[in-house]
Amino acid sequence: GAGVSQSPSNKVTEKGKDVELRCDPISGHTALYWYRQRLGQGLEFLIYFQGNSAPDKSGLPSDRFSAERTGESVSTLTIQRTQQEDSAVYLCASSLAAAAYEQYFGPGTRLTVT
């Protein structure tokens, strides 16, 4: 596709369940980023991948959060034992390379934990 895609667009889950969010970056982009945006707040950096490795995981809020990337393409963000404070829009972005400053964002996944 032409842009970054994410699925699902919306996810409602019960507290305590695990969820998996998917990101398909722009083809050929080697760098991939995950952000979280709570209602009315700015974007919060979670993790960044260069290729399939994650040099910086410092933004992951707790050990319930994990992410992986395979084939220098698709990435999944997994949240285990979801809590209500995990409710937010999870945005994925990609850039041509780690040194490329322009990040292209996907439409996000709106996660609601009930």
Next chain:
Amino acid sequence: GQNIDQPTEMTATEGAIVQINCTYQTSGFNGLFWYQQHAGEAPTFLSYNVLDGLEEKGRFSSFLSRSKGYSYLLLKELQMKDSASYLCAVSGSGGYNKLIFGAGTRLAVHP
């Protein structure tokens, strides 16, 4: 700590000029970014400043003063479609790959 401040909301009239300010305190500096985000949509890149001065791109300009930790986004000839949130972000010591975002400024353009 790391902090980015920008006004929460602004209003302006169609055809006018509006300036959205951003002040920052970060450990290290590798550039300042402005993104536009329409409600319910993904942020889109507007500008990048790494040196002091004004960068102009059509109706939008962005200014940076590193010594003052200050930037502004200037929007000219406002159009209704410019109603959106404008996000200021700084690349600190973590490099391009770890942007620190402000909470965003919600701009409403009225006829």
